[in-house]
Amino acid sequence: MNASVLKPALPGISSSKRLGFFSFSDGNKPFHSKPRGVCLIKAAMEETQTLKQDVNGMVDKLANRHAGKNHNQLSTIGNSTNIKWHECPVEKIDREKLLKQKGCVIWITGLSGSGKSTVACALSHMLYQRGNLSYILDGDNVRHGLNRDLSFKAEDRVENIRRVGEVAKLFADAGFICIACLISPYRRDRAECRSMLPNRDFVEVFMDVPLQVCENRDPKGLYKLARAGKIKGFTGIDDPYEPPLDAEIVLQCNTGDCSSPCDLAEKVISYLEVEGYLQA
Ligand SMILES: Nc1ncnc2c1ncn2[C@@H]1O[C@H](COP(=O)(O)OS(=O)(=O)O)[C@@H](OP(=O)(O)O)[C@H]1O
Numbered sequence: 001m002n003a004s005v006l007k008p009a010l011p012g013i014s015s016s017k018r019l020g021f022f023s024f025s026d027g028n029k030p031f032h033s034k035p036r037g038v039c040l041i042k043a044a045m046e047e048t049q050t051l052k053q054d055v056n057g058m059v060d061k062l063a064n065r066h067a068g069k070n071h072n073q074l075s076t077i078g079n080s081t082n083i084k085w086h087e088c089p090v091e092k093i094d095r096e097k098l099l100k101q102k103g104c105v106i107w108i109t110g111l112s113g114s115g116k117s118t119v120a121c122a123l124s125h126m127l128y129q130r131g132n133l134s135y136i137l138d139g140d141n142v143r144h145g146l147n148r149d150l151s152f153k154a155e156d157r158v159e160n161i162r163r164v165g166e167v168a169k170l171f172a173d174a175g176f177i178c179i180a181c182l183i184s185p186y187r188r189d190r191a192e193c194r195s196m197l198p199n200r201d202f203v204e205v206f207m208d209v210p211l212q213v214c215e216n217r218d219p220k221g222l223y224k225l226a227r228a229g230k231i232k233g234f235t236g237i238d239d240p241y242e243p244p245l246d247a248e249i250v251l252q253c254n255t256g257d258c259s260s261p262c263d264l265a266e267k268v269i270s271y272l273e274v275e276g277y278l279q280a
């Protein structure tokens, strides 16, 4: 590999921290259209040398972790046979150092109309303003793509939550503060998602808003349709919702007079701050 084709995308950060952000050209197209000075080429070569050392260190770290283990062991997970986990030396903790935060999942559950999406957006915006990276997995939105094959019957809701739980786990592993907001009506499914993550990395937020308030809001007119029997199996009307018994955060709104979405999001921010998620 040619030293001049290395492109540090985050100048000013040490090479080990930048490791995940280097990309390589195809060798024919240099990154800089203007001719660069010899000093820069020399610096780039030195940078490459440091990088190689970093990569070797990372690979050694991986080799040590695997010492004594059977590298060829194949697994069967569900219907996937003969599969093998592939480790990469750049780990979650390395990405977290880059992002200066800890990856986790904020799981917002509650009835339709309880304010899940609104709080998720307020939270994401506040995190963005603080310089923290988050990403929202909204039930409604995920059902436009990944989960478009799923209906609202019980087994499809279970699969909906399982898939979003798995995706959220990947985002947390990438170092994101992943905000999943879904009705997720069943306790057992939420517990399954919790169990996918290391201890404390799953933060359950319960939108404790009475059905009456949600129904009065009815921004999409769905409760009206459900009451008229035009939507069958609507959560809270003729389909169950199991409120959490041990959520980390409960955002209550007992009457129509609720705290503002920003005030609610602030409570989540305070929790994340106290638990140390907003720094690496
Ligand atoms: N039968 C039924 N029950 C509940 N909700 C329904 C239903 N049909 C459509 N919708 C709309 O789908 C949104 C909920 O999707 P979710 O993926 O969050 O649901 S679930 O977690 O699988 O129960 C939900 O969005 P939110 O209002 O944002 O919760 C509704 O707009």
Ligand SMILES: Nc1ncnc2c1ncn2[C@@H]1O[C@H](COP(=O)(O)OP(=O)(O)O)[C@@H](O)[C@H]1O
Pocket: 110, 111, 112, 113, 114, 115, 116, 117, 118, 119, 217, 219, 258, 259, 260, 261, 264
């Ligand atoms: N804290 C709040 N106070 C008053 N109204 C709210 C609050 N949060 C959300 N809403 C309103 O309630 C309705 C439903 O909110 P939404 O976020 O779409 O709920 P969900 O995602 O749970 O279905 C929207 O019209 C929204 O503007």
